[in-house]
Amino acid sequence: MNLDFKFNADGLIPAIVQEKGTNRVLMMAWMNKSAIERTLETGFMNYWSRSRQKAWLKGETSGHTQRVLRWFVDCDADTLLFEVDQEGGACHTGYASCFYQAFARDGSPQPILEIPVFDPQKTYSK
Amino acid sequence: MNLDFKFNADGLIPAIVQEKGTNRVLMMAWMNKSAIERTLETGFMNYWSRSRQKAWLKGETSGHTQRVLRWFVDCDADTLLFEVDQEGGACHTGYASCFYQAFARDGSPQPILEIPVFDPQKTYSK
Numbered sequence: 001m002n003l004d005f006k007f008n009a010d011g012l013i014p015a016i017v018q019e020k021g022t023n024r025v026l027m028m029a030w031m032n033k034s035a036i037e038r039t040l041e042t043g044f045m046n047y048w049s050r051s052r053q054k055a056w057l058k059g060e061t062s063g064h065t066q067r068v069l070r071w072f073v074d075c076d077a078d079t080l081l082f083e084v085d086q087e088g089g090a091c092h093t094g095y096a097s098c099f100y101q102a103f104a105r106d107g108s109p110q111p112i113l114e115i116p117v118f119d120p121q122k123t124y125s126k
Numbered sequence: 127m128n129l130d131f132k133f134n135a136d137g138l139i140p141a142i143v144q145e146k147g148t149n150r151v152l153m154m155a156w157m158n159k160s161a162i163e164r165t166l167e168t169g170f171m172n173y174w175s176r177s178r179q180k181a182w183l184k185g186e187t188s189g190h191t192q193r194v195l196r197w198f199v200d201c202d203a204d205t206l207l208f209e210v211d212q213e214g215g216a217c218h219t220g221y222a223s224c225f226y227q228a229f230a231r232d233g234s235p236q237p238i239l240e241i242p243v244f245d246p247q248k249t250y251s252k
Contacts, residue, residue, distance in 0.1 A: 001233035016142055016151055023149030025142055028205045040231055068231075074224040075217050079154040081225045091201050098200040099207045105166055105194075107127035 003036055006078040012048055015080040017090065019097075020069050023083075026090035027098040029058075031080065043068055045084060062123045064088035089117040092124070129162055132204040138174060141206040143216065145223075146195050149209075152216035153224040155184075157206065169194055171210060188249045190214035215243040218250070 007013050012030040019026055029047040031039070035055060038046040045066035049056040059065030066084035073080055091098040094116030102110040133139050138156040145152055155173040157165070161181060164172040171192035175182040185191030192210035199206055217224040220242030228236040 003233060014140060014154065016154060018149070018151060023144070023151075025144060025149075025151065025207055028140065028142060028200065036233075040233055043231070070228060072225040072228050074154065075219050075221075075226070076224070079224075081151050093201050095201075098202070098205075099198040100201070102196055102198050105169070107129060107162075107166055 001037060001040065003033055004077070005036075005073060005080070006076065007033070008078075010050075012050070013078060013080055015045075015047065015082055017045065017066060017082050017084055019086050019090075020083050024097055025099055026066075026084070026086060026096070036080075039068060039082075045082060059087060062088065062092075062118075064090065064118075064123075066090070088123075092120060094118050094120045094123075127163065127166065129159055130203070131162075131199060131206070132202065133159070134204075136176075138176070139204060139206055141171075141173070141208055143171065143192060143208050143210055145212055145216075146209050150223055151225055152192075152210070152212060152222070162206075165194060165208075171208060185213060188214065188218070188244075190216065190244075190249075192216070214249075218246060220244050220246045220249075 005013050011032050015031045016028050017026045032048045035046045035048050045058040047056045065087045068082055068084055070083040089096045096117045100112055131139050137158050141157045142154050143152045158174045161172045161174050171184040173182045191213045194208055194210055196209040215222045222243045226238055
């Protein structure tokens with residue numbers, strides 16, 4: 001497999017993940033070469049966790065896996081985009097997307113109007 | 127303006143840009159604090175160019191500006207998402223989106239089926 005992308009100094013490349021159908025952006029996370037390989041081999045999103053410094057199968061604890069439907073690289077070959085079928089919610093807070101916090105033009109945070117799709121306390125204490 | 131986001135060691139934060147209506151992801155670029163401030167002041171996307179090491183108003187040469195409609199931060203406060211009204215095409219290659227190159231499950235690039243929305247040779251030689 002020829003994964004000739006531009007990885008950063010840490011060997012990582014950002015991966016944007018969007019939901020099939022709505023195209024809603026669910027999250028952005030980082031992949032190294034083996035995360036990409038595991039993702040393509042299994043068909044489910046795998047990442048590299050920078051905070052935990054370990055490989056990470058999305059949904060390994062929560063069950064909220066992301067099945068890959070299509071994937072793309074950008075013109076500079078330094079960012080990936082995955083279209084996925086998301087099980088449950090993408091965000092560890094319980095929201096469908098990690099981008100639930102909107103801001104106004106003046107930079108002030110707006111009220112969060114959407115409702116979480118799962119209860120993180122129940123999901124992560126299993 | 128309180129822009130209390132997590133910038134990286136270079137003072138940058140990734141910004142994902144998506145098109146209003148279709149929600150198509152158009153590009154990912156980097157912003158520093160002043161790029162965010164200029165974006166909010168003017169209503170048009172401004173970035174920091176890592177390759178050219180300078181502030182960059184999207185569309186300054188091509189005219190392909192991006193008017194901001196909504197913007198979000200993710201749960202970790204380390205990635206921004208902007209919904210924009212894109213003039214012309216987002217990609218310097220002439221495609222509507224920088225993510226025009228799809229791959230198959232085995233990692234092989236797929237034929238590009240979409241048609242460029244502008245001619246970069248004409249646009250950038252003005």
